[in-house]
Amino acid sequence: MxxxxxxxxxxxxxxxxxxxxxxxxxxxxxxxxxxxxxxxxxxxxxxxxxxxxxxxxxxxxxxxxxxxxxxxxxxxxxxxxxxxxxxxxxxxxxxxxxxxxxxxxxxxxxxxxxxxxxxxxxxxxxxxxxNKSLVWHRAGEQWSPASLTHWQPGPGSLAIGAADGWVLSDWFENVLLAYAPEVYTGLYPPAERGSQAWWGVARVTEALTLLATIWREAFTQEQGRRALTMQFHDSILDVFSYRTADVVAAPDFALPVIERYGGGDVARHFPFPGLDGGDAPLVVGxxxxxxxxxxxxxxxxxxxxxxxxxxxxxxxxxxxxxxxxxxxxxxxxxxxxxxxxxxxxLDKAESRHYDLSDRLIGRLEGGDGRGLWRVLTELFTDVTAGTVAPATAAAAAREKIVEAAAA
The missing domain is CATH 3.40.190.10 (Periplasmic binding protein-like II)
Structure with missing residues (x-):
């Protein structure tokens, strides 16, 4: 009914x-x-x-x-x-x-x-x-990879609340903006004819492959299954309360959760890394x-x-x-x-880009179980809880995005 x-x-x-x-x-x-x-x-x-x-x-x-x-x-x-x-x-x-x-x-x-x-x-x-381009870690510990290609987190070092689709889309947007800023810029505004064609370029698949590789290295299958049931707040606790992980990529509004459950002056952060000497991405929402x-x-x-x-x-x-x-x-x-x-x-106009998934409407519009969020959840599932190779999972994800964008 x-x-x-x-x-x-x-x-x-x-x-x-x-x-x-x-x-x-x-x-x-x-x-x-x-x-x-x-x-x-x-x-x-x-x-x-x-x-x-x-x-x-x-x-x-x-x-x-x-x-x-x-x-x-x-x-x-x-x-x-x-x-x-x-x-x-x-x-x-x-x-x-x-x-x-x-x-x-x-x-x-x-x-x-x-x-x-x-x-x-x-x-x-x-x-x-x-500011959606921050990576948080415990005070007194040294973190800050030189670039995305040098970021090789070991199993269990990374906390991700994969039950919240926006967490995964923030990851994708930072990686895409670092890896292919011209693609990120070209995908919006949709009012311009041809902007949807940017989803089909090889650089999107390459960025998805890099993202999937980072995720694959950071989780065992058991850890991946657990991450899929974990929400954003729980991933913060994994680093600052339970200390079962070392770093978590999270916006500035993670701070109240950190201080409520971990205490004051326990956290530090660094900008999400760029690509091999390129600018660090800055995704804003x-x-x-x-x-x-x-x-x-x-x-x-x-x-x-x-x-x-x-x-x-x-x-x-x-x-x-x-x-x-x-x-x-x-x-x-x-x-x-x-x-x-x-x-x-956030005052740096030359480098900031608005959250891509929050701009999308139609079949790619965000929402748990829908659109881009769903595609990225399936990608995360394939390479962490599953056994699909990052390149294979990335190609499949790109095809789903292209199909949804065309519709």
Whole structure:
């Protein structure tokens, strides 16, 4: 039996309703859970108290894409904070977004990302950004391979939460950007005819083969099977709590997990290695706040308030979040020493590239069990839990990607 859109929305737990007013609450959909969600609620509480406007926040998780595309517009939220940029340009979702007006000016690199090629209208504003090209290890230990081709992790040295497809796609994007930056750049924008043809070039297969080789060397079959059941947070614990692995490739927002379970000053990191003297890759991501048309001006006002730069000396729940780690913004430098360098890297316009899988729509769109994430999960399975040779598994993965891109 199919579920109605109203029933679908009702099944998503509303996390809180803040504020006190006779007005209907402003409905805000996010993808976070756990500590990130609790932090966000503290930020929203300040808005509700100041504006005397109730705000209902609910976590839609990966279902947020289905929610924004749904046929029943009465269940579409007033505001959405989304991690996948491609949703802004989805042919169903884009007409439902109220273009941004008023508010603050965004840095040019980030502004262009939320601006369609056929328009100068900004579709959203950046609430949170992320450096996705970091490799973490325990303090006091020496790590930093000279290049990707020299990175030969022994079995058990690498932790990967392969149950989360985005973890595997971050690996692929860093390797592809280091190995073939011209291919990475050519794959986007899809609005340009022929951009999908880049998936079929030999350099993609070569990058996938290099990636599969690193994975094969880092896991026994038993370790590979375990990694496939491990989520992102668990892979952090493997390095900093259980100490059963040595390094983990993870974005800056791994820091709160490290310090909660491993303690303070236990971690160090280095940039994801480049290729034989080439530039280190810099993959960036982030969460964009958008106002939906059904939310009216109130939704747009909330987006502009939420994403605004804080004045010098201003203190609130968001600046506390920035200072304590796990949150980067285009406007505020973090005070945590381990995040200063990752934040500074995000200012380098000449080398940063936005997360490729978060831009994709159609059959390659991310989501566990779907699109590029599924292809990479199957690649990881073949070369770690299975016995397929890296080159063979890489060629098969490339063919699946080409087929999906063509469709």
């Amino acid at each position: 199919s579920m109605s859109r109203r029933a679908f929305l009702a099944a998503i737990p509303a996390v809180t309703v803040a504020g006190c007013s006779g007005q209907a609450p402003l409905r805000v959909a996010v993808v976070w859970s756990g500590e990130e969600l609790r932090r966000f609620l503290r930020v929203v509480d300040a808005y509700a108290a100041r504006q005397r406007r109730p705000v209902s926040v609910y976590s839609a998780g990966d279902n947020i894409s289905a929610l924004l595309r749904g046929p029943a517009e009465d269940v579409i939220p007033d505001v959405a904070v989304i991690p996948r940029l491609g949703l802004l340009f989805d042919p169903v979702v884009r007409p439902r977004i109220r273009p941004r007006s008023g508010g603050h000016e965004q840095p040019e690199f980030w502004r262009r990302l939320v601006t369609p090629y056929d328009s100068e209208e900004e579709l959203g504003a950046w609430f949170k950004i992320a 982030g969460d964009v706040a958008v106002a939906m048309r059904g939310g009216g001006q109130d939704a747009l006002d909330f987006v502009n308030w939420l994403t605004r730069p804080r004045a010098s000396g201003e203190r609130d729940a968001l600046t506390d979040w920035v200072d304590e780690g796990g949150f980067l913004t285009p406007y505020s430098a973090p005070s945590h020493p381990l995040l200063r360098m990752p934040a500074q890297m």
